[in-house]
Amino acid sequence: MAYPDGLLVDGERVVLHEHPHWKMLVVPVLVFLVTVGAGGYLAALVRNQNWGRVAWIALAAVGMLIVGWLTVVPFVRWRTTHFVVTTHRVLVREGVLSRQGIDIPMSRINSVQFRHTLVERLLRCGTLVIESASDEPLEFDDVPDVEKVHATLYHEVADDA
Structure with a gap:
């Protein structure tokens, strides 16, 4: 399922669109x-x-x-939670009746980390930690294929620089 194109700016395209891991x-x-x-x-x-x-x-x-x-x-x-990486930013949208979201521009991302336990490694998921110009790093739990998402996000940040 592609992320709605109406929410993207000119020249922006979706690189990765995930829901939380099915383990939840x-x-x-x-x-x-x-x-x-x-x-x-x-x-x-x-x-x-x-x-x-x-x-x-x-x-x-x-x-x-x-x-x-x-x-x-x-x-x-689960179905209405989206983790989206585009060529310009990282978007997270959550909520059913009331929605909340966060956008992190690629140019503001300082580092990208991931961690997963043994069970999460077996299930191929984990926690993605994005450190941006804000005070606190942002943690996103239950990201499927977290290592692939980490590599993709790192690649996009490097391309943006």
């Missing part, structure tokens, strides 16, 4: 599976009771609430 969706998927399994088990238990229909409605309502809050919301948050 593991817990929501597990919550979904456990909720559906537990709901099915409980629905089977109350199936032959006089009040079974009311219990089914209550189970469905609670299950939909849990799945909506702990599965759908994290998925939508």
Whole structure:
């Protein structure tokens, strides 16, 4: 999925567009599976009771609430988070109902670092640290293929200089 061209300035092109790594969706998927399994088990238990229909409605309502809050919301948050490297800047956009973002011009980037744990190395993701002219370095967690992103960003910074 390409980043919207309307947000780019003249002569700017997208070099890299990523969402956070899929590992942040593991817990929501597990919550979904456990909720559906537990709901099915409980629905089977109350199936032959006089009040079974009311219990089914209550189970469905609670299950939909849990799945909506702990599965759908994290998925939508993941899908609407963008890490974009263009020929002129680094853009990060987050949010569903209220959006927030940060733009870092390539000319203001002083250094680019990455780090990842053993598990993150196996999953091919990590944390990207961009030090710009601001006081604090900016850290972006769960960046997929963080070493490739690091190299691409370093290449773009070197080309901009």
